[in-house]
Amino acid sequence: MKLVSLSVRRPVGVIMIVLAIIALGIVSVRNLAVDLFPKIDLPIAVIATTYEDAAPEEVENLISKPIESSISSIEGIEQIQSQSQTDSSLVLMMFKNGTDLDQALLDVRERIDQVKDFLPERAGNPKIMRFSPDQLPVIWIGLTGKDAEILTELADDEVVPFFERQEGVASVTVEGAKTREIQLVLNESAMMQYGIQTQEIIQAINSANKSASVGTIEKGTQDLQVRITGEYTSLTDIKQTIVQSESGASVQVQDVAEVTDTFKKTNSLTLVNGEPSVVLSILKKTDANTVDVAKNIQKSLAEINGSLPEDVNLNVIIDTSDFIQEAVDSVIQNILIGGVISVLVLLLFLKSIRATIVIGLSIPIAIISTFALMYFTGETLNILTLGGLALGIGMMVDSSIVILENIYSYRQKGYSLFDSATKGAAELTPAVIASTTTTLVVFLPIVYVEGIASDIFTPLALTVSFSLLASLIVAITLVPMLSSKLLSKAMEEGRRYWFDRFLERVNNAYAGVLKKVLKFRKTSILTTILLIVGSIAVTPLIGAEFIPAGDQGQMEIRVETRPGSSLEHTEDMITQVNDILHETDDLIDVSFVTVGGGDFASGTTSGNVANFTIQLVPASERDTSTAAFVQQLDEKLQSIAGAEIIVSEMEAGIGMGAPIQVQLNGPEHEVLRELSERVVEEIKGIDGVYNPESEASLGVPQLKVEVDRDKAALYGLTVEGIQSQIEMHFIGQVITIFREEGREIDVSLMYPEEDRQTISNLEDMKINAPNGAVLPLNELASFEEVQGPVTLIRHNQQAQMNVTSEVSGRDLRGVARDIEAHLEGMDLPEGYSFSIGGEAEDMAESFSDLTLALIFSIFLVYAVMAVQFENFLFPFIIMFSMPATVVGVVLGLLVSGLSFSIPAFIGIIMLAGIVVNNSIVLVDYINILRRRGLDRYEAIVEAGRSRLRPILMTTLTTVLAMIPLGLALGEGAEMQQPLAITIIFGLTVSSIFTLLLIPVVYTYFDDLTKKVLRRKSNI
Known part of the structure; x- marks a missing residue:
């Protein structure tokens, strides 16, 4: 080929281009953002609305339903889900993939503006935002001291503005502050x-606390504006109001x-290591580097600490960049180990x-080169893109090995260095391009994959593709050029090493086995079919999961007292928990607990719930692993009476929701509550179901007040009028604003606390x-204690109740199937239905998308080979190396004890393009030898003996370079482990079948071709 010849003739030009690429790559890698995962674009928006001191029923009727109705007809909305709970409403809008979310949010704002004036007076302004994992805090910082008032003032006046000025910081949220x-x-x-x-x-207070402009008067040539200032300037002014x-x-x-x-x-409290604290959660800008933002914050701590009072301290509670940096460092370490292994294999062979x-x-x-391409395509350095490099590092040398081997063979035939380099490289360049292209085209069907699978697959695919393209160009340009200049002595026959003798024995043994396989062709084919069928038969033993989770040394403890419990009672429970945590201080780095409070989605807005976030030491x-420590701590905490305590590991996976979520839909919440209890009883006995829980069982006690309308009317009262008086008495009312030094402070009117605590009051x-x-009031109304819901959920404007469950001892897919089979036998009332959600739903959708991608990938691989060989038959022969990968994949997952997951599925898709490479080289060389005059049998045996060496080299460099990932060495490697195991075992077993089965299949198709041609000649 002209490119090969040109590279050999113009070595200086090739070297200059390579140096330019290296310089560009070095600059690019310094500017690449570092993160744990790639950016996940979810077409989801959120409308959050507060409604103080309102029960879930009122929130649903007065907030959630009006908002749902107003946005339901917006173009592109696929699902609407609302969560109505005490004091707040959360409406989630899930749009179709491909929807312009910016335009959609503008439409949402228009609709909300039309309806917000009809919302209750106490309702806050609806906040509209897009949902993104990037909105999670990068770092949490604790502000500790004795005086809560001083801490709050410092946070608002000094600390928050200081951190918001730091580079890359988007916003700072204050938790635990007193208002x-x-x-x-x-x-x-x-x-x-x-x-x-x-x-x-x-x-009286509203009339007295006013300032206004009342006109202008003339003073000479000037107009003076007359302004009456009557606003309060002190508490005395308020006290003396007439x-x-x-x-x-x-x-x-x-x-x-x-x-x-x-x-x-407040019904919330924030404690750090057992002490009351103000906690600052810092969010980064969308395009900011997580690690750099965290470093900026860490560096600035010394500066801000120096300006604070002596008894006030700022300390980092949790820094998410620590795990990110460790995970990235471990992947880089695996890349280096894999590279060293590949080089050692090359040295051993060459x-x-x-x-x-x-x-x-x-x-x-x-x-x-890959770093440069990643920079220009907007990718980040994360465990997936770097994992792609680690996975592809062994494959990077495959093309170069094949080219160099052929150059070496020409040199042995007596050709000059220049002719060996040009002819050897040019002869196999088409085969090398074809083999690389088959690996690349398997990534094209990513356009048909959506959701999380796409977000995981795309960066990995781009990274592997970039690295293979760069290695292909190096193989057909730099390798021939360097071979013609540097390898004069390397290509001369020298003394034989032990490895040469070992390799010769392997080659002879292989030739002997190949001859026997060709002699007993039917037995070989039958054995292969039996192995494939047997492997498929044992796949149920493997099980399936969504995405493997990583151990990042973080865990959480949820402490839940009886619904309706006071903040003080819950605080007593967490004191007992803290006492047990102090026994393991050598393992715990920091403990951060929020009592009550929480966020909209969690539902933890009452004083009976406390959430610990614990960071273990490195x-x-x-x-002890995090998982083992979780089990130990769980056993100890169960001794605490009076609260339900759940200890769980915070996983580094990116799954959405509980492993199993049974979604019950229907018209009435009450009926759904009963059905959910039935579902819990129904699935409780299923093997693998652990801790099933219905949201209905999390009810809070309510006192239902029913006004006698007729009796109230006799006194000229209405339900609304009575309700407003009760609200005033038990909730209070903000009646004006007091301004002091630029701050606005609410002035609230309320009754004494002792007059609004009991039922008698x-x-x-x-x-x-x-x-x-x-x-x-008891003369106008009746009272009834009932159990009210914590959260009312609606899906597509229909009531919904969820039953969630963890999975233990079994795979997720098997448990989900058993649950679905049990529920299909339930007699649900008319108008009520169920569906399986959570990770089980995400897994099923992703597997479905990836199956389509796999089928399309196989077709593309065949199409590429058909173009390369200009023949429909030879590609079909080569494709027979694919089914054998099933044997290796199943064996690998069984041996490693891993479940089938999205990374494993991606590994199978990659195998579809990788396993045919050796077959392409083998079949192509058989054809070359037959064109040189060898008969079929001799050509097959000779091609096998000749190609065994490069096939062993390419297979070993690819497989051995992936062993560090297969062993899950370092932080965050668990996610790539199934992918690496799949490729290691799949490629190893497939290579054996390639060397033995493909020659047999070749002979059958060659015989078939001769019969067809003979029939045509007879016709």
Whole structure:
């Protein structure tokens, strides 16, 4: 080929191009962002709305349903799911893949603007945002000290602005802060004495706390704007505000209410290592480097700490970049180990340092070129892209090995260095291009894969493709050029080493086995079929899972007391948990707990739930794995009575939701609650189902107040009027804003806490009627204690109830199938249905997409080979190396104890392009020898003996270079382990079948071709 000849004739030009690529790659790798996973683009948006002191039923009817109705007709929306819980509503919109999310969010905002004026008065403004894993905090920092008020002020005034100025920081959220509030606690007896109503106090304060512009007046040539300033400047102003009663009495606010400057009551608490703290969670900008942002924050801590009071400290609680850096470092280490192994294999076969250097140069050049291409395509350095390099490092030298072997054979025939390099490289360049292309085309069907599988597959595919393209160009340009200049001595016959003698014995043994296989062709084919069928038969023993999880040394503990428990009671429980945690201080680096609070999606907004986040010391400093420590700690914590405690490992996987989630849909929440309890009982006995739980079992106690409308009407009262008086009495009301030094502080009117704590307080509460009558509430309403839901879920505007379950001792797919079979036998009421969600659903969808990609990949591989050989028959012969990979894949997963997963499936797709490479080289050389005049039998045996060496070299470099990943060495390697195991065993077994089965298949098809041609000649 002209490219080969040109590279040999113009060595200086080739070297200059290589140096330019290396320089570009070095610059690119310095600018590549580092992250744990690639960016996952989920077409999901969220509308979050607060509704203070409202039960889930009110939140659903007054917030969630109106929002659902307003957005339901927006183009591109595939699913709408709402979660209505105490104080908040969360509406998730899942759009079709390919939807322009920016435009869709504009449409959503327009619809929300139309409906938000009809939402309740206490409802906050709906917040619309796109859902992205990038929105998770990069680092958590604890602000500790004695005075909560000082910590809050420092956080708001100094610390948050300081961190938000750091490069790459998008926002800083404060947790555990106390919000200042001026409370007017009413004295009910004094109000009755003076005949003052709450509405009169509200009106007086609002009238007094006002500033306004009232016009302009002239002063000479100037117009002066007249502004009346009547806003409060101190608490004394509030206390001395005059309140006029209807009877004409004038009193000051301080006569009927106690005015205090304090903090709003909260049902949440944040503790770091057992001490009350303010915690700052820092989010990075979308395009920022996670590791760099974390480093910037770490460096700036010393500066901000120096400006804080002595008794106040800032400390890093959890830094997600630590695990990212460790995971990336471990993958880089695996790449280096794999590269060294590949070079040692080359040295063993080639017996020449110069020859090894010639081929070994393919690895660094391919890697550096890949970094440059990654930079320009917007990829990041993560465990998947670097894993792709680690997986491809052995394959990078395959093309160079084949080219160099042929150059070597021409040199042995007496050709000059120049002619050996040009003829040897040019002869096999088409086969090398074909073999590389077959590996590359398997990645094209990624366009048909969607969701998480695509997000995982695409960066891996691009990285492997880039590295193989670079190595191919090196093989057909740099290798021939260097061979013509450096390998004069390396190609001369020298003394024989022990490995040469061993390789010759292997070659002779192979030739003998090949001759027997060709003699007993039917037996060979039958044996192969039996092995493949047997492997398929034992696949149920392997099991299936979504994505393997990694051990990042993080765990969480969920402590849940009885629904409705006070914050103080929950705090007592976590004190007991902390006492047990202190027994294992040598393993725990930091413990961060939030009592109550939580986020919209978790539902943990009540004081009966506490969530611990625990970071263990680095793996090198402990002998116990995170999983083992979780089990030990779980056993100890079960001794604590009065709370349900669940200990779990925080996984580095990217699965969505619980492993098993049974989604029950229907018109009525009450019916769904009953059905969910039945489902729990139904699946409880299924093998592998662990801790099944219905959301209905998480109900909170409620006191249902039902107003007697007729009796209320007699006094001129309405349900709405009674409701507003109850709200005022038990919730209070923000009546104005007090401004101080640029801050806005709520001024709230409320009744004493001791008057709004018990059922008796509610029953005896005085209701003021328009006609002047004052009645206790129990004369106008009845009371009933009921169990209310924690969260009300709706899916596509229909009620939904979920039953979740962990999986233990069995594979996810088998458990999901058994659950589905049991539920299909349930007699559900008309209008009610079920579906399986969670990781089981994600796994099924991903496997379905990947199956389509695999089928399309196999077709593309065949098409590439048909074009290369200009023949439909030879590619079909080569394709027979694919079914044999099943034997290796099943054997590998059984031996390693791994389940079939998305990475393993991706490994099979990659194998479809890899395993045919050896067959291409073998069949192509058989054809070359037959064209030289050898008969079929001699050509097959000679091609087998001649190609055994390069086939062994390419197979061993690929397989051995993947062993570090197959052993899951280092942090975060668990995710690539199934992929590596699949390729290691699949390629090894397939190579054996290639060397033995493909020659047999070749003879059968050759016989078939002769029969067809003979019939045509007779016709």
